Amino acid sequence: MTERTVLIVDDEPAIRDMLRMALEIVDYQCLEADNIREAYRLIVDGRPDLVLLDWMLPGGSGIELLRRLKRNDNTRDLPVVMLTAKTTEDNVIRGLDVGADDYITKPFKPRELIARVRALLRRSTGVEAEERLQVAELVVDGESKRVSLAGAVLTMSPTEFRLLQFFMSHPERAYTRNQLLDQVWGVNVYVEERTVDVHIRRLRKSLQDGMHDYSKLIQTVRGTGYRFSSRGVPL
């Protein structure tokens, strides 16, 4: 596996140094930022695999950055670990609610930090997102976040895209609505099961244009959920 990069966001150089040292010992690359603006630039630019985000920052609280990241489709899956002082425990609650993936209270043991970073990075498969997936004339390009059918670009919403991407990277397998919620929406998201149906319908609609109908690739598995399959589907 290729080397992973961690972005450290903290305004105290001493803390940053400490973190960098701990992380580099176990072979993570590090980026550093001491404010929100710089952090955002590095996220876009340096494509880190994980962010360590201090709570108390000049020029915008950490929660602001967190919210911004979770709102944007490109950065939603980027794991964020909050760094908090012992006294700011109510922030932890807010942070977790906004979508932080984990938190560590200062002062923390490097061992513990590493363990949590590892655990989170293990969870994010990462690789498949960039893949180019193709079935017949249907192409999903993870990099450009684009779908095309017979050369023509299809437009679809972000959720539809992620759903299609997931399906195409796990074809020929039936998924329950709950499994899809976990995989496509994320594990700490609370939405109704039936919402999946609606997005399936929207995706199916998107997979049709005047000439082609690829909506049959997404099959209903009664009593279970849905399945992406090109077996025996005339296109």
Added chain:
Amino acid sequence: MTERTVLIVDDEPAIRDMLRMALEIVDYQCLEADNIREAYRLIVDGRPDLVLLDWMLPGGSGIELLRRLKRNDNTRDLPVVMLTAKTTEDNVIRGLDVGADDYITKPFKPRELIARVRALLRRSTGVEAEERLQVAELVVDGESKRVSLAGAVLTMSPTEFRLLQFFMSHPERAYTRNQLLDQVWGVNVYVEERTVDVHIRRLRKSLQDGMHDYSKLIQTVRGTGYRFSSRGVPL
């Protein structure tokens, strides 16, 4: 899917009632305990699928029970949702550290409660049979939930699928209708014995297409029930 059971641990009857009502509306079974000792008994006895655990309890704080559960291999995977008052946010931290899976601060909206309970339960669904079973040209694939005969996909209802799946994983053995009801329909389901006949009939019909007839694999054992067998069956 079979009904799920939630254990409510709270010393205030009013809260318990409220929780029970909210949960029962959406078809969860409920157990109740107003102290740690009783809660533990019910966990061992009633095998709930999830625990709602109030923090402030007479006779031992909730964290004690939580710690105990997370230490024991048998109960470690039992999801626990903490119920906390607004003012005890530092407890949330400790709770999450000890291993609570989620928390809700009182007062909470029933909707939110249900959403979180659902989200946790949807992850803990038991492992399903996903193996691939094959007899001659008949293939049952648990993963894709699909049956194919000589390469062509067969369509059948969910019950037929489960019935066939059961038969193929327990071949060469006669089962009574009641045994089949227990194994395929589930133990606490009451349906007429004769209903099995009808489903056998439907399954047999599904196992035929224009060219093949695999319906003979399902044999009637007069006076007993049915058997799946490929011995001496010309296909």
Added chain:
DNA sequence: CATCACTGTCATTATTCTGTAATAATCCAC
């Protein structure tokens, strides 16, 4: 501020599945 795209939820409709009962067919012991 107005508008637009997106999302989640609900109400309604459409479709499929299931259990049951009624009837026909088959089997087996005598």
Added chain:
DNA sequence: GTGGATTATTACAGAATAATGACAGTGATG
């Protein structure tokens, strides 16, 4: 062969499940 018991088949109503259309809330955008 006959009769009683067992199984097969069919039809049907109601239950369960999925598809669809509409709507409101939320941000994003200009």
